[in-house]
Amino acid sequence: MNVLGINSVFHESSAALVVDGKVVAACEEERFNRVKHAKQSRIDNPHELPEQAIRFCLDDAALKASDIDRVAYSFDPQLRRAQYRPEWWPDGRMEAQFLGCLDEVGGAIDKILGRKSGRALKFVPHHLAHAASAFYPSGFDAAAILIIDGIGEAACSTLARGEGARIEIIETFSYPHSLGFVWENASIHLGFSPYDAAKVMGLAAYGDPDVYRRQLASIIQLSEDGYQVDLAALGFPSYEPKGFELLLGPKRKPEEEILPQHMHFAAALQDATNAAVLALLRRLERAAGLKRLCVAGGVALNCVTNELIRRNGAFADIFIPSAPHDAGTALGAALAVHCAEAGQRPPPSGATPYLGPQFDEREVVAAVKAAGLTPRRSKNAARDAADMVADGNIVGWFQGRMEFGPRALGNRSLIADPRRPDTRAILNGRVKHREDFRPFAPSVLAERADEWFEIGPHLASHEYMLFACPAKAGRRERIPAVIHQDGTARVQLVQRTANPRFHELISCFYQRTGVPLVLNTSFNDSEPIVCTPAHAIATFRSTGIDALFMGNIYLTSET
Ligand SMILES: [Fe+2]
Numbered sequence: 001m002n003v004l005g006i007n008s009v010f011h012e013s014s015a016a017l018v019v020d021g022k023v024v025a026a027c028e029e030e031r032f033n034r035v036k037h038a039k040q041s042r043i044d045n046p047h048e049l050p051e052q053a054i055r056f057c058l059d060d061a062a063l064k065a066s067d068i069d070r071v072a073y074s075f076d077p078q079l080r081r082a083q084y085r086p087e088w089w090p091d092g093r094m095e096a097q098f099l100g101c102l103d104e105v106g107g108a109i110d111k112i113l114g115r116k117s118g119r120a121l122k123f124v125p126h127h128l129a130h131a132a133s134a135f136y137p138s139g140f141d142a143a144a145i146l147i148i149d150g151i152g153e154a155a156c157s158t159l160a161r162g163e164g165a166r167i168e169i170i171e172t173f174s175y176p177h178s179l180g181f182v183w184e185n186a187s188i189h190l191g192f193s194p195y196d197a198a199k200v201m202g203l204a205a206y207g208d209p210d211v212y213r214r215q216l217a218s219i220i221q222l223s224e225d226g227y228q229v230d231l232a233a234l235g236f237p238s239y240e241p242k243g244f245e246l247l248l249g250p251k252r253k254p255e256e257e258i259l260p261q262h263m264h265f266a267a268a269l270q271d272a273t274n275a276a277v278l279a280l281l282r283r284l285e286r287a288a289g290l291k292r293l294c295v296a297g298g299v300a301l302n303c304v305t306n307e308l309i310r311r312n313g314a315f316a317d318i319f320i321p322s323a324p325h326d327a328g329t330a331l332g333a334a335l336a337v338h339c340a341e342a343g344q345r346p347p348p349s350g351a352t353p354y355l356g357p358q359f360d361e362r363e364v365v366a367a368v369k370a371a372g373l374t375p376r377r378s379k380n381a382a383r384d385a386a387d388m389v390a391d392g393n394i395v396g397w398f399q400g401r402m403e404f405g406p407r408a409l410g411n412r413s414l415i416a417d418p419r420r421p422d423t424r425a426i427l428n429g430r431v432k433h434r435e436d437f438r439p440f441a442p443s444v445l446a447e448r449a450d451e452w453f454e455i456g457p458h459l460a461s462h463e464y465m466l467f468a469c470p471a472k473a474g475r476r477e478r479i480p481a482v483i484h485q486d487g488t489a490r491v492q493l494v495q496r497t498a499n500p501r502f503h504e505l506i507s508c509f510y511q512r513t514g515v516p517l518v519l520n521t522s523f524n525d526s527e528p529i530v531c532t533p534a535h536a537i538a539t540f541r542s543t544g545i546d547a548l549f550m551g552n553i554y555l556t557s558e559t
Contacts (some may be wrong), residue, residue: 156172
């Protein structure tokens with residue numbers, strides 16, 4: 001059975017293909033249309049589908065539209081209709097418009113596929129899709145499941161349990177009590193975009209959480225039953241978060257200086273979020289009575305909270321997918337439909353983030369020549385790249401299938417020397433143009449990682465850069481470019497089996513320097529991560545990247 005999964009209801013539009021229960025392809029539309037997050041989250045565009053990602057999935061598996069048995073869409077309009085409350089919008093016509101666009105989803109799918117989907121189209125509840133994206137690939141026979149995001153149909157946080165092929169929702173915390181929206185609003189108030197929760201998280205390490213602890217505790221209120229959000233503080237339903245203004249004064253303008261109060265606020269928000277998530281986990285642990293945990297939803301990209309969940313110790317094993325945010329719901333919806341239709345769960349095939357487009361050497365060489373450049377061939381790309389990094393160069397490392405999810409994990413990465421104190425400033429000045437306070441992450445040989453970081457038991461999700469691990473004393477000063485203000489690093493463990501060429505690169509760097517890790521940041525400059533060789537070459541030429549390796553073909557800035 002071939003199931004095409006689609007996410008487009010809010011943002012992070014994406015498609016995934018599940019063939020007989022195995023995930024064979026998945027990709028975010030932003031990598032094709034070159035618009036960050038693919039599209040804005042608006043009430044008038046849930047039917048704006050990830051057409052290029054859908055076509056990629058079909059082409060990749062050499063399937064025709066007529067081969068698709070089911071289409072799974074990661075939002076359920078009927079559930080929305082049943083759970084919607086009039087007070088959610090200032091004007092009821094907004095909901096009518098949203099539902100009207102959802103009614104057009106089927107027609108939009110038919111147009112792309114060139115056939116009628118009819119009953120083959122299945123609407124999967126949004127949090128069920130998130131849950132499936134974590135539980136089925138986890139390989140756990142049974143697990144407690146925690147979902148936290150902005151909003152699904154109504155649910156903002158969901159406690160669930162998975163067993164075999166079945167996922168059962170235990171409890172939901174409904175809109176407007178949304179931790180995801182608190183972070184979006186906080187991000188906007190601090191002068192960033194709604195998508196910049198990662199910046200707020202980075203900023204938090206510079207602040208003192210005690211300064212605004214009491215105030216944040218009144219915005220995210222903990223109770224025996226979990227948590228509640230102070231709706232007045234959020235400005236609900238006008239979407240003007242007056243609570244933050246009372247605390248911090250007017251919204252910070254992007255060009256304005258970041259003040260200590262902004263950092264203290266971010267720190268208190270991180271602490272309050274941690275406390276709320278731990279309260280949910282205690283509740284989930286009691287209700288589910290299981291020893292393994294799956295986590296998904298946009299809030300699962302918070303690597304500080306994830307580390308706290310891990311350290312909490314209530315669960316023996318934890319799985320968070322490489323795309324825990326909305327993009328992952330395309331994959332989850334497809335898996336949920338497969339399991340519902342097949343009545344059983346497919347045998348575990350191992351989760352991997354490497355599910356996107358790949359390009360062979362012929363295509364790489366053609367792209368280089370089309371750019372008017374001369375391709376050079378390396379006999380040992382991993383060693384040559386590692387030497388260049390050790391000599392202080394910024395190296396583009398492009399190979400194999402693109403990652404599914406927001407982190408570059410060694411296939412669409414920029415690599416730099418973690419030992420140099422000035423690496424961060426050089427990268428920001430020449431390529432990334434990010435704020436100075438944001439940390440860069442290390443990719444570490446899995447077999448050496450415990451010598452450098454407090455990892456704890458290695459989890460599969462440690463390969464996805466999802467946990468902020470403390471660096472060991474005596475090691476921090478050797479790798480200043482990847483250590484955050486609080487002494488942690490968002491580590492990616494690199495296993496030889498999962499990514500042999502990237503492992504080889506880091507091994508070569510280790511042999512030369514005695515340091516078993518490199519700085520790894522996504523291959524982009526203020527745009528979606530590069531997808532094709534042409535994107536990589538364009539970014540290489542327009543920025544200060546010193547060398548670009550695409551498989552065994554390479555370019556240097558002198559050529
Ligand atoms: Fe979501």
